[in-house]
Amino acid sequence: xxxxxxxxxxxxxxxxxxxxxxxxxxxxxxxxxxxxxxxxxxxxxxxxxxxxxxxxxxxxxxxxxxxxxxxxxxxxxxxxxxxxxxxxxxxxxxxxxxxxxxxxxxxxxxxxxxxxxx
Amino acid sequence: xxxxxxxxxxxxxxxxxxxxxxxxxxxxxxxxxxxxxxxxxxxxxxxxxxxxxxxxxxxxxxxxxxxxxxxxxxxxxxxxxxxxxxxxxxxxxxxxxxxxxxxxxxxxx
Numbered sequence: 001x002x003x004x005x006x007x008x009x010x011x012x013x014x015x016x017x018x019x020x021x022x023x024x025x026x027x028x029x030x031x032x033x034x035x036x037x038x039x040x041x042x043x044x045x046x047x048x049x050x051x052x053x054x055x056x057x058x059x060x061x062x063x064x065x066x067x068x069x070x071x072x073x074x075x076x077x078x079x080x081x082x083x084x085x086x087x088x089x090x091x092x093x094x095x096x097x098x099x100x101x102x103x104x105x106x107x108x109x110x111x112x113x114x115x116x117x118x
Numbered sequence: 119x120x121x122x123x124x125x126x127x128x129x130x131x132x133x134x135x136x137x138x139x140x141x142x143x144x145x146x147x148x149x150x151x152x153x154x155x156x157x158x159x160x161x162x163x164x165x166x167x168x169x170x171x172x173x174x175x176x177x178x179x180x181x182x183x184x185x186x187x188x189x190x191x192x193x194x195x196x197x198x199x200x201x202x203x204x205x206x207x208x209x210x211x212x213x214x215x216x217x218x219x220x221x222x223x224x225x226x227x
Contacts, residue, residue, distance in 0.1 A: 037216075047154075047162065047205055049216035060214040063119075096161055103209030103216065104152050106173065108161035 002026040004097050004109035012091075012116050018084040022097030022109060029078045030055040035100040038071060038082045040093040041111075048093075052100055053080055087116045120144050120210050124219035130227045137193040139222045141184075141206035149185045150209045156221075157202045165204075166191065193224075201226055 008020035022036070029036060037052035051061035053071045061069050065084070073080040084091060092115050099107040121144040131137050141151065149169040154162035164173050166182035169189055179194045193200055206219040 039216075046221050047156075047207075047218040049218070052214075052216075062215060063213060103150055104164060104167045105154075105162070105207070105216075106164045106167075108163075111161055 002099065002107050004099065004107060006095060006097050006109045006112040008112065008114070010113060010115060012087055012114060013118050014088055014116055015086055018082070018087050018091060018095075018114055018116070020082045020095055020097075020112065020114070022080050022082075024078045024080075024099075027099075029073065029080065030075050033101065036073070036080045037098045037100045037105065039096045039098060039105070039108075040091075041096070042090075042093045050082065050084075050095075089116050092116045119215065120147060120208060120217055122206060122208055122217050122219040124206055124222050126222060127220065128223040128225070130225045131196050132227045133196055133198060135196045137196050137200075137224060139191040139204055139206075139224075141189040141191065141219050143187045143189075143208055146186050147208045147210070151182075151184065151189050152207045153180075153182055153191045154205045154207060154218075155200075155202045156205065162205065196224070196226070198226060200224060 003025045005023045012018045035052040038050040051071045053059045068085045070083040094111040096111045097109045098105045123142045151169045153166040156162040165176050170182045181192045183190050203221045203223045205221045
């Protein structure tokens with residue numbers, strides 16, 4: 001059974017870089033059928049797609065975040081990662097990783113809260 | 119960029135009621151529209167894909183319809199376990215972007 005698990009610091013200082021990793025189990029990140037994505041949700045607010053990556057390293061990002069986002073993949077570890085630079089309090093959110101099939105998001109991790117504060 | 123609107127933003131209904139949520143896209147998105155259910159403290163769950171297809175394992179009281187710019191999500195008989203926020207989501211190919219609607223919070227009256 002596919003499982004995705006987010007990990008990383010729960011607290012990041014303003015202007016620093018947020019780094020999270022999603023570990024995939026029960027399936028291969030190198031499958032040709034899927035992209036892998038990051039989505040976030042500020043407390044009490046809606047969902048915002050951040051970006052997606054293919055196992056080959058091909059990426060596409062939300063234009064509103066593109067200048068600050070880098071998503072990478074490590075097929076040897078069955079992981080993909082998110083880096084968001086120059087964070088502010090507005091980046092405080094629950095961050096989810098997900099497996100993407102076409103333009104659907106049928107499998108999600110449980111999410112991890114990242115707070116930006118000094 | 120394609121914008122998504124949902125209405126209502128919240129609703130309160132009785133167990134057994136028929137509940138309808140609408141989602142409107144700012145331009146034609148064909149049937150590239152999905153619906154998710156999110157319960158408090160949980161990740162979203164895909165319920166409906168391609169506007170009207172029920173995801174495997176999802177109860178048949180959930181349904182979706184529409185194409186182009188106007189879409190509808192229906193719960194035919196509201197159950198206590200359906201208390202959640204429901205989001206529509208579209209995919210735009212140029213540029214490649216996923217966009218979620220603002221959500222509809224469903225409560226029991």
